[in-house]
Structures are given as structure tokens and as C-alpha cells.
Amino acid sequence: MTPDIPTSPHAPTTEPAETGRMRTARVVLIAIGVLGLAWGAYVMFDTVSLRRLPGVALWIGAAIVLHDAVISPLIFGLGVLTRRAGHRLTGGIIVTVQAAIVLGSVMSLIVVPAIVAQSYAPKNPTVLPLDYALNLGGFWLAVMLGSVLVSVGLYARSRRANHRPSLRQS
Amino acid sequence: MRRLMYEARAQLASPVRNPRMATVVGRLLGVAFLLCFGTGLYSHFLQEPLPWMRFATRPSGLYQVTQGIHIVAGIACFPLLLAKLYVVFPQLFQYPPVKSVGNLLERASIALFVGASLVEVTIGLLNTYQWYPFPFSFRQVHFALAFVIVGSLLVHIGVKLPLITAHWRTTPTPGPDERHPVDTEQDGTAPDDSDATIEAAADGAGLSRTGGVTGRVLSYIDATPAVPPRVSRRGFLATLGLSVAAVVGLTAGQTFAPLDALNVFGPRKKGTGQQGVPVNRTSAQAQVGTTALAASWVLTVAYRGVEQSFSRDDLLRLPQTDVDLPIACVEGWSQMASWRGVRMRDLADLVGAADDTAFRLVSLEQRGSFKQTEMGSEYVRDPLTLVALELNGETLDLEHGYPARMIAPGRPGVLQTKWLSRIEAIDA
Numbered sequence: 192m193t194p195d196i197p198t199s200p201h202a203p204t205t206e207p208a209e210t211g212r213m214r215t216a217r218v219v220l221i222a223i224g225v226l227g228l229a230w231g232a233y234v235m236f237d238t239v240s241l242r243r244l245p246g247v248a249l250w251i252g253a254a255i256v257l258h259d260a261v262i263s264p265l266i267f268g269l270g271v272l273t274r275r276a277g278h279r280l281t282g283g284i285i286v287t288v289q290a291a292i293v294l295g296s297v298m299s300l301i302v303v304p305a306i307v308a309q310s311y312a313p314k315n316p317t318v319l320p321l322d323y324a325l326n327l328g329g330f331w332l333a334v335m336l337g338s339v340l341v342s343v344g345l346y347a348r349s350r351r352a353n354h355r356p357s358l359r360q361s
Numbered sequence: 362m363r364r365l366m367y368e369a370r371a372q373l374a375s376p377v378r379n380p381r382m383a384t385v386v387g388r389l390l391g392v393a394f395l396l397c398f399g400t401g402l403y404s405h406f407l408q409e410p411l412p413w414m415r416f417a418t419r420p421s422g423l424y425q426v427t428q429g430i431h432i433v434a435g436i437a438c439f440p441l442l443l444a445k446l447y448v449v450f451p452q453l454f455q456y457p458p459v460k461s462v463g464n465l466l467e468r469a470s471i472a473l474f475v476g477a478s479l480v481e482v483t484i485g486l487l488n489t490y491q492w493y494p495f496p497f498s499f500r501q502v503h504f505a506l507a508f509v510i511v512g513s514l515l516v517h518i519g520v521k522l523p524l525i526t527a528h529w530r531t532t533p534t535p536g537p538d539e540r541h542p543v544d545t546e547q548d549g550t551a552p553d554d555s556d557a558t559i560e561a562a563a564d565g566a567g568l569s570r571t572g573g574v575t576g577r578v579l580s581y582i583d584a585t586p587a588v589p590p591r592v593s594r595r596g597f598l599a600t601l602g603l604s605v606a607a608v609v610g611l612t613a614g615q616t617f618a619p620l621d622a623l624n625v626f627g628p629r630k631k632g633t634g635q636q637g638v639p640v641n642r643t644s645a646q647a648q649v650g651t652t653a654l655a656a657s658w659v660l661t662v663a664y665r666g667v668e669q670s671f672s673r674d675d676l677l678r679l680p681q682t683d684v685d686l687p688i689a690c691v692e693g694w695s696q697m698a699s700w701r702g703v704r705m706r707d708l709a710d711l712v713g714a715a716d717d718t719a720f721r722l723v724s725l726e727q728r729g730s731f732k733q734t735e736m737g738s739e740y741v742r743d744p745l746t747l748v749a750l751e752l753n754g755e756t757l758d759l760e761h762g763y764p765a766r767m768i769a770p771g772r773p774g775v776l777q778t779k780w781l782s783r784i785e786a787i788d789a
Contacts, residue, residue, distance in 0.1 A: 213522060220519030227512025228470075235505035239497060246496030250484075251476035258479060262443075263450050267373065274585050282588035286596030290603065297440050297604045298611075301486065302626050308492035314646060317639035318491050319628050326625040330611075 283345045291338035295331045302327045366456035372582055373451040376590035377597040383448045384528040386601065390441040391514060393434045394478075398511050400431035404691055405504060407773055410737065418743045421770030425689035428773065429616035432489065432693025433609055438482045440604035444597075446475065467520055474513035481506045489628045489692045615694040629694035635758040638688060638696045641774055644759045647726045649780045658764050660748070663785040664712040673764045676750055679703045684745045690774040700768045702749035705784075706742050714786055716742060722767055723783040731775045735787060740769045748781065 239247065269292065277285040302323050309319045404427065406414060417423060459465045481503065488499050495502075518525065588596070614624025614631070621631050629639050644650055652658070659670040671679075682704050689695040709718065717738045726732035740746050746769040750757055757763045762779030769777065 213526070217519045217522050220515045220522065224512045224515030224517075224519060227508050227515060228473075229512075231505050231508030231510075231512055234508060235502070238501040238505065243497040243502075247480075247502055250480045250495060250497075251473070254479035254483070255472060255476040258446060258475070259450075259453060263446070266447065271582050271585050274588060278586045282592035283596075285588055286592055286600075290596060290600040293600050294604055294607060297443065298607055298626070301436065301439060301608055301612075304487060304492065305490050305626070305628060308487070308490040311492070315491070315640060315643050317629065317634040320630050320633045321625065321627075323626065330607075330625075 280342075281345060281349045283349075284342045287338050287341045287345065291334045294334050298330055299327060302330075363456045366454045368579065369454040370451040372579065373454070376588075376593040378448050378451055380524050381528040381531065382594070382597070383445070384525050385598075386441065386445045386448055387525070390438065390445050391518070393438050393441055394510065394514055396434040397431055397438070398507055400427040400434075401504075401507055403427050404431065404773060408691075408776065410735075415737060415739050416771065418739055418745070418770045421745060422687050422689070422695075423771040424773055425616060425687045425695040428689055428691060428693055429613070429695065432485075432616070433613050435482055435485050435693075436608050436612055437605050438478075439486075439608060440601060442478055442482065444601045444604075467516075470513050470516050474510065474517060477506050477509045477513065481510055491628075491692075616689070618697070627694070628692070629690075631694075631696055635760045636698075636753045636755055638698050638752065638761060639690075639694060640760045641690050641692070642729070642731075642779070644780075647724075647729060647780065649725045650759070652725045652782075653759060653763055653780045658782075660765055660781055661783045661785075662708050662712050663783065664709070664714040664718065665786065665788075667712045669712055673750065676703050676748065676765060679707065681750075682744075682747060684747055684768070686745060686768050686770055688768075688774050688777060689772075699753050700747055700749040701751035702747040702765070702768070704744060705736075705740070705746040705748060705767070705769070706744070708748060708784065709741055712786075714741075719787045721783075721785050721787050722778040722781060723785070724778050725780040725782045731778070734776045734778050736767070736769065736776070740772065743770060745770045748784075 235244070235247070270289065273289050273292070274285055277288065305319055305323045306327070309323060404424070407416060407424065410416070420426075455468075459468065484495055484499055484503060487493065487495070488503070493499060587593075608626075610620060610623055611625050612627040614620035614622065615627030615629040618631065624630060631639075634640050644653065659672050660676065661668055661670045663669075680703070681701055683699065683701050685697060685699050687695045687697045705720075709720070714720075718741065719738050720736045720741055722734050722736055724732045736746075746767070748765050749762070749768045750765055752758065752761050757766065762781070765781045766779040767777050767781060
């Protein structure tokens with residue numbers, strides 16, 4: 192396959208002509224938005240001590256780098272690998288397996304910090320009172336089990352469909 | 362370089378990466394952001410009201426609901442935000458990286474929008490775990506970033522408005538031309554292999570399909586079968602729906618009682634803690650162990666030079682009232698409980714306070730942002746507002762504010778001042 196060059200998703204026919212109302216709405220939205228940004232910046236400088244601001248900037252920058260340079264390529268690679276590994280299977284099964292991995296990962300993203308926070312002896316026993324590691328393991332297990340069940344169902348359905356002549360063929 | 366950028370976008374192309382999907386996911390994320398913003402502002406002003414502000418005291422579980430929504434919507438933002446970023450990811454590889462001054466500003470605002478959003482939801486989540494590994498104060502930064510995010514959101518909607526309206530409703534499938542990145546403004550210049558500006562060997566990564574590591578990786582990716590677009594799109598939306606349902610459904614039980622049995626990941630659990638009520642700040646953290654248990658403890662109520670002091674026995678001899686009110690924390694958990702104690706308005710009347718008097722509540726706490734809080738007259742005069750002496754049929758536990766604490770309808774837990782020592786009128 193040759194790499195297809197991205198083409199415009201909105202051909203001139205589907206692009207709405209910018210009406211006067213649209214233009215006004217855009218100007219108003221952007222103007223209020225800029226005011227909001229300015230207010231946010233003011234509140235930041237007003238309430239957060241100056242020596243803490245580099246830390247805020249660092250976290251914002253790190254979040255962008257972490258997402259764009261680590262999480263996204265990982266997800267891309269995972270997508271390619273699952274499609275590769277499942278090239279003999281129907282799309283539904285590949286998507287089911289991908290969904291299970293995504294579900295488990297999103298939950299881990301939220302729960303692993305809780306497990307880490309728990310490891311610092313809590314000063315307050317009513318904060319993080321559950322066994323989050325155990326529950327996360329159970330969640331992964333349930334998700335994998337669910338995806339196996341759905342995949343088996345999809346596989347059986349595609350086998351039956353392949354063995355049965357379609358109406359058009361008969 | 363241009364070839365590389367086109368290559369990246371072509372490789373990242375996917376049936377779910379289109380303006381329609383960006384609109385669908387963006388709408389949901391926008392709603393979640395605005396819910397967080399609105400409920401967050403409400404919580405902020407409850408804690409730091411402007412002088413003219415008065416608040417609703419009914420329904421008595423109002424704050425429980427608004428703050429529950431704040432946390433639930435915030436958690437839902439994790440899958441929604443990641444999904445939105447997944448859909449628009451190819452936009453990162455726009456070429457040329459900057460087209461005009463307007464484009465530069467737009468890209469800068471998007472970078473700020475994305476970074477600030479990721480930080481906002483992350484520190485919000487960590488705050489519910491009472492874990493602060495970041496080098497700045499939570500409250501101030503979480504508050505300031507909220508305006509940055511909503512401002513960026515409005516700018517973003519303004520910039521993309523023609524695209525959003527064009528894809529607000531579903532349009533007929535564009536057909537074979539589906540594998541394109543989102544929102545490309547193609548100016549008709551296709552990458553030309555003979556283009557002299559191609560910096561093929563500049564970084565040692567050959568762009569030719571036949572040689573080099575990059576070439577082989579790209580060929581490998583090219584040879585990977587694609588999932589049918591329809592299955593891919595439906596799978597994406599189903600995954601997003603399931604993820605939101607999972608992160609919300611398995612945590613929301615910390616405030617939403619019907620989901621309590623499913624609460625396996627919430628940072629709080631209903632019914633834990635002394636007398637079945639969780640605690641935000643312990644007596645050890647507040648360092649009130651000795652002062653709160655001292656036999657000489659009295660509660661002083663003051664209004665314009667009139668001061669009356671009550672021992673715990675004095676308070677117990679005053680008319681007692683029973684109320685059922687939730688403790689609802691800024692961190693999103695809540696717990697219904699039964700309280701017994703003296704009506705705040707009775708105490709205010711004993712010192713002859715006027716109906717519109719607001720009071721300052723002073724705790725035995727020596728440090729902490731909430732050792733002193735203020736209570737507007739709407740809460741002072743409410744028949745449900747108590748200086749509580751008992752909780753769930755027992756003498757108030759030290760962790761819950763013994764000898765006496767405030768409990769009022771519709772207020773954040775941090776304002777339900779524990780270990781009371783003084784209640785004084787604020788001079789108008």
C-alpha cells in the first residue's frame with residue numbers, strides 16, 4: 192500500500208459559507224475565551240507564589256510531552272501489533288481485544304496512583320481504605336474474561352456465516 | 362521534513378480520526394469540563410463568598426450533589442480527554458508547523474489547553490487521594506487553571522466553529538476517502554519526491570520505502586491489515602462508553618449511595634471510620650488532642666460585647682434537636698448521618714443577635730486553612746443547623762469534632778467546623 196496523502200475532509204461543497212452570524216459568534220467566543228485566559232493568568236500570578244510558578248509550567252510541559260511522546264506512540268504501536276497478531280481474525284475480535292486493553296489501561300491510570308499514595312503510610316485510615324491492588328487485578332481479570340467471551344461469540348458467528356451460503360449466492 | 366510530517370499523518374490516519382468524531386467526543390468533553398467548572402465555582406464561592414452572596418440551604422444535600430458531580434465528571438474526563446486527544450493526534454504533525462501568526466497563536470493555545478487540562482484532572486485526582494507530589498499548592502493552581510481551561514475551550518470552539526457546525530449532525534459516509542487525518546487544511550500541494558527540500562538523510566533515517574530502519578518499520582506498518590471503518594468507529598465509541606462507565610461506576614459509590622456496592626476504586630468508602638463516618642482531618646493532624654479533651658472546655662458565643670460561655674453539660678441542658686444531614690467533602694465523598702445537638706439559631710438568640718447576623722466559627726485547631734470559618738445568616742437561621750453534640754446515637758467522637766462541632770445543610774465539610782471553641786458575630 193502506498194501512503195495516501197491526506198486530503199481535505201471538508202471539500203468546498205460541505206464547507207459552510209461563513210455567515211455573518213457565524214462570524215459574530217466566533218468573534219464573541221474567542222473574545223470571551225481570551226478574557227478567561229487573561230483572568231486565569233491573573234489569578235495564577237495573584238494567588239500562587241512566584242517561586243512555585245516554574246513548577247506549574249514544568250508540570251504542564253511534562254504533561255504534553257508525556258502524552259504526545261510516550262502515551263500516543265505506545266497506543267499506536269499497540270494498535271499495529273494487535274491488528275498484526277489478529278490478521279486472520281475478523282475486525283470485531285481485534286477491536287474487542289483492543290477495547291479490553293484500553294479499559295484496563297485507563298482504569299490502571301486512575302487506580303495505580305491510589306496504590307502508590309496508599310504505600311505512604313496514610314495519616315488518616317479513612318482515606319484509601321480499600322485493597323486497590325487486589326481490586327485492580329480483579330478488574331483486569333474480569334475485562335479479559337469478558338473480551339474472551341465476546342471474541343468467542345464473534346468467532347462462532349463468523350464461522351457459521353462462512354459455512355452458510357448467502358442468499359445472494361443461492 | 363514535509364515528507365516526514367505527511368508520512369506521520371498518513372500512518373496515523375484512522376477511520377475514527379475525523380472531524381465528526383472530534384465533534385462527538387469534543388461535545389461530551391466540553392459538557393464534562395463545564396460541569397466541573399460550574400460545580401467548582403459553586404464550591405469555591407461557598408468557601409470564599411463575595412460580600413453580597415447568599416446561598417440556598419435546601420435541598421440539604423445540595424452540596425453533596427454538586428460536589429459529587431464535580432468529582433464524577435472529573436473522573437469521566439480521563440477517558441474522554443484521552444479519546445479526544447487520540448482523535449486529533451495527527452494534527453500535531455501539521456506542515457509547515459506554523460502557517461501564520463494566527464495559526465501560531467492557535468497552536469500555542471491548543472498546547473496550553475491540552476497541558477493545562479491534563480494537569481488539572483491529574484492534580485484533582487491526586488487531591489482525592491490526599492497525595493501531593495506536585496511542587497505547588499493544589500487549591501490555588503486548580504482554581505486558576507480552571508479559568509485557563511475554560512478560556513482556551515471557548516477560543517477553541519470559536520476557532521473550530523465552522524467545522525463543529527458542519528459535523529454537529531452525522532453526514533453520509535464520505536466513502537473510500539476515509540483515511541484522512543482530522544481537519545486538514547490541504548492547500549493542494551502534495552509532497553513531491555523530487556522536492557529538493559526533503560531532508561531525507563538529515564537525521565540518518567532513510568525515508569525511502571526500501572531501505573533504512575524507518576523504511577522497514579513503515580513498510581511493516583503499511584502491511585498491517587486495517588480494521589473495517591465501521592467496526593473501527595463503533596469499537597472506538599463502545600470502548601469510550603465502557604471506559605467512562607467503568608471509571609464512574611466503580612468510584613461514584615463514595616457519594617452516590619445506590620452504587621456503594623460497586624465502589625471498589627473510590628478513595629473513600631461509606632461507613633468507614635469512627636461511628637460509621639469517614640474523616641477528612643484527624644484530631645492528630647489538627648493537634649487538638651489535649652485541648653478538646655480538657656475538662657475546662659467551654660464554647661463561647663459572642664455578639665456585640667455580650668459573651669456567654671457554655672460547658673458541654675450546659676449545652677446538653679439546652680433544647681436538643683435531631684437532624685439527618687450528610688457530611689459532604691470537597692474531595693467528592695459524602696456520608697449521611699444522624700446528628701443531635703443545639704440549634705445554632707437558639708444560641709444566636711441567647712446572645713440577642715439580629716436575624717441578619719453572620720458568625721465566625723473558631724476551632725481549637727492551631728493551624729490549617731479552616732481553623733476559622735464564616736457562616737452566613739441563611740445558615741445561622743436555618744432550623745437544621747446545629748452545634749452537634751452527638752453523632753449516630755453516640756457522644757461525638759474526637760475525630761468528628763468532640764466536644765462540639767457545626768453541622769449545617771448544603772455546606773462543604775471543611776466549613777462544618779470541628780472542635781468548636783468560639784462562635785462570634787461578624788460586625789457588619
